Amino acid sequence: MSVLQVLVADDEPVSRTVVGAMLKKAGYAVTYAPDGEQAWAQLNGDDPPAIALLDWEMPGLAGPEVIARIRAHASPTPTYVILLTSRDSSADIVAGLKAGADDYVTKPANEDELVARVNVGARVVELQGALADRVHNLEEALANVRALQTLLPMCAYCKAIRNDQNYWEKVETYFHDHSGVSFSHSYCPNCYERFVKPQLDALEDVSDATRKPNRP
Amino acid sequence: MSEPVLDEAVIDSLRQLTPPGEPDVLAEVLQLFLKDVPRRIAKLRAAWSNGDAAEVHKVAHSLKGSAGNVGAKALHAACRQLDEHGRVGDLSGTGPLVESVDREFARVEAEIRRLLG
Incomplete structure (x- = not known):
């Protein structure tokens, strides 16, 4: 003191x-x-x-x-x-x-x-x-909350957000700057089925194809 | 035995205000008293001679404070009475009080010089 x-x-x-x-x-x-x-x-x-x-x-x-x-x-x-x-x-x-x-x-x-x-x-x-x-x-916390309560213009396709400077930024960046929230990236079960699994299958096919000539 | 010029309890408490390794607070206060008070007693006398009750009240009031701080009881009492007379605006019959301020200060000064060695 x-x-x-x-x-x-x-x-x-x-x-x-x-x-x-x-x-x-x-x-x-x-x-x-x-x-x-x-x-x-x-x-x-x-x-x-x-x-x-x-x-x-x-x-x-x-x-x-x-x-x-x-x-x-x-x-x-x-x-x-x-x-x-x-x-x-x-x-x-x-x-x-x-x-x-x-x-x-x-x-x-x-x-x-x-x-x-x-x-x-x-x-x-x-x-x-x-x-x-x-x-x-x-008061600072309240100011941040207010900033998040305003109407946010969001791209209907890529989900980018238009910030106060009229610049489109990623959702992650916008929320991190305005609230201190950080994102860790993962995938939900639906998207796993829709996007991740086909990619993994494709990868497997490619690797099978490349391995085949070596098989006796 | 007459009352001591300076209240020993007050002097003792001033003595104990000195932190270790610092200049002596008691000596500082007593020297300040000797340097500052005569000037203000002269002001008191001048105000009293001019019949300026408001100024007598003001100066006697501050002198009362100084006297109280070093435990000068008789000087404090004389100043307190002059302060009160000045406050109500009636200086009649206060001549002996002004004299006693002078007399008591002389006693206090002698005692302080003895204490300061």
Whole structure:
């Protein structure tokens, strides 16, 4: 399992450093942002952190505003957001969760509690990732099924199929390309009687004819 | 016996944050505190002199966070009261609180220098 990346966004350097050290000790890769704008830049950039700890009060963009931006961007694997704040009244907790936070930790953070909550976030992130992969695979499978459900033009004589590029290809090739099905070639009992047996008989006649002169 | 300037339990937990072979987290945090906090106390004083309650609330709030993180209880308490006064927009009678922020920081600074050796 790869190391999960966690963003710690707080304008207060002492708190940022302490929280970061707690997470590093717990085995997470930590990145930092000193304000909301830089936090958003990381979350909206390439390879964004899976989990974000955002301070409620930051200059520029405050925590809830960063959350609003994150939630405005639909993603199959949304960032797990924990608001960090010294506000601890239940009205503030409700406001933070309504703003779109997944969880809430009061400052100064208790190490065990903080790490336990981030671990919950990591579990959610992994589940979402597995789910997103599964949905992707199912969508691909569905697309293949759809491709086979369409009306296929087939030659009435040689059974070749006209593909999307207007090119006639063998049934085997067409199905292999569109479904991953492979064919192994054999013959049914009817065709054995109709085609294979006469050929074998003919072959036997030929070999009898060629052997005859050698017989004493 | 008076209460210790820095909560020993907090200092101990900071000490234990250092992973093997890494730079000392406690020293890093304490040095950061000494570098960052005086600047913000000056801002607090300026905001208070200007009667800017919103700014007092903002700066005292962040100072409260820093103080809490190193277990500076008395400094934390003074900042918390200023934070609250600023939040409700009433700075009257808060002069002694600003004085106590200065005084408590001086004690914390001395204790940190002793810890850093």
